[in-house]
Amino acid sequence: MERFDQNNPFVPYKALGHLDRIVDIRDKGWCWPVCADIWLTDRCNHACPECAGFREVSPDMDPHTAHKFIDGFAETGGKSLTFTGGGEPLLHGQFVEILRYARAAGLDVSVLTNGDLWDERIARNIIEHATYIRVSLDGYNEESHAKMHGVKGRFHRVMTNILKYVELRNDTDSRCAVGVGYLCCADTIPGIVRITQECRSLGVDYIHHRPLYGNTDDPRCAIEAAKGLATDGFLVAGSSKYAHFDGRRHHHRCYGQWLGAVLKTSGRFAFCCCLGGTEFGPLSEGWQDVWTSDRHHSAVDNVNAMYCKPLCRWQAANDLLWRVKEEACHPNFIA
Numbered sequence: 001m002e003r004f005d006q007n008n009p010f011v012p013y014k015a016l017g018h019l020d021r022i023v024d025i026r027d028k029g030w031c032w033p034v035c036a037d038i039w040l041t042d043r044c045n046h047a048c049p050e051c052a053g054f055r056e057v058s059p060d061m062d063p064h065t066a067h068k069f070i071d072g073f074a075e076t077g078g079k080s081l082t083f084t085g086g087g088e089p090l091l092h093g094q095f096v097e098i099l100r101y102a103r104a105a106g107l108d109v110s111v112l113t114n115g116d117l118w119d120e121r122i123a124r125n126i127i128e129h130a131t132y133i134r135v136s137l138d139g140y141n142e143e144s145h146a147k148m149h150g151v152k153g154r155f156h157r158v159m160t161n162i163l164k165y166v167e168l169r170n171d172t173d174s175r176c177a178v179g180v181g182y183l184c185c186a187d188t189i190p191g192i193v194r195i196t197q198e199c200r201s202l203g204v205d206y207i208h209h210r211p212l213y214g215n216t217d218d219p220r221c222a223i224e225a226a227k228g229l230a231t232d233g234f235l236v237a238g239s240s241k242y243a244h245f246d247g248r249r250h251h252h253r254c255y256g257q258w259l260g261a262v263l264k265t266s267g268r269f270a271f272c273c274c275l276g277g278t279e280f281g282p283l284s285e286g287w288q289d290v291w292t293s294d295r296h297h298s299a300v301d302n303v304n305a306m307y308c309k310p311l312c313r314w315q316a317a318n319d320l321l322w323r324v325k326e327e328a329c330h331p332n333f334i335a
């Protein structure tokens with residue numbers, strides 16, 4: 001497992017590292033996913049107004065369901081699993097066991113958390129096993145954090161917990177990257193430089209400034225200013241999605257979602273994390289059957305990406321895949 005130093009985990013076109021899948025999409029129209037999100041619980045100790053899992057109310061995922069998915073996903077060439085939500089993954093009673101199960105199955109794992117809950121055993125296991133943990137901070141003071149996360153008085157506790165993850169990592173030989181995610185919108189753009197400075201002081205490896213899904217407030221000037229605070233051990237990254245800020249999508253199909261599965265707490269799959277209501281499954285019908293099902297294929301056929309909100313997570317991959325699959329001819333003449 002490698003922690004990055006100078007390199008940037010947020011560069012676009014990382015899909016090019018999985019050429020076999022790109023060729024499958026070009027030739028067959030689909031592929032087995034490289035990465036997956038798993039929502040272990042819909043419960044959360046925060047109440048973000050923009051939460052993707054806000055309306056989900058399923059009971060916590062049974063560990064057998066999680067194991068079944070992990071086994072099937074790994075068998076079909078899955079590489080990485082992200083514990084996210086839905087709800088706050090650390091609230092699931094068997095989080096540590098499922099995390100370790102995924103590592104034992106050979107998957108790289110990562111954890112996205114709101115950072116509010118501190119549990120020494122959970123933290124040690126994350127630092128030992130995960131490629132990275134990223135805390136969704138999304139505020140630069142109590143007021144902005146409360147507005148973004150729907151709960152009051154948590155900002156300083158989250159900052160303290162981020163520092164604890166950094167110290168825990170630094171006290172071991174762990175290569176786990178500790179990062180911060182920062183959603184940019186009118187309420188948070190004024191704090192981009194300030195929070196970047198504070199996160200550098202905490203000793204995190206990076207801060208990633210990224211768009212709130214569908215929000216078109218433009219933070220690029222502030223992000224550029226914040227990049228001046230980067231050091232050899234501290235990356236200041238702006239989402240690659242901002243490269244598409246000024247233009248409309250030109251891809252109609254969302255081929256990108258074939259690269260990543262999203263297993264919801266209910267045991268059903270979301271078409272993408274942005275369109276949580278567009279589902280297929282359930283997993284109980286069998287991982288391979290569900291992923292290759294007519295229902296999944298018709299969901300892909302029926303989503304017109306031109307009508308999706310801007311700046312979604314598969315923007316760069318979709319851009320690439322649309323050109324390769326739908327626009328290119330004479331494929332053997334590259335230049």
Ligand code: SF4
Nearest residue numbers: 044048051085087114
């Ligand atoms: S912290 Fe995450 S899971 Fe919890 S309400 Fe906010 S967006 Fe949703």
Ligand code: SF4
Nearest residue numbers: 254272274305308312
């Ligand atoms: S284009 Fe983006 S928002 Fe639309 S379905 Fe694909 S991943 Fe989801």
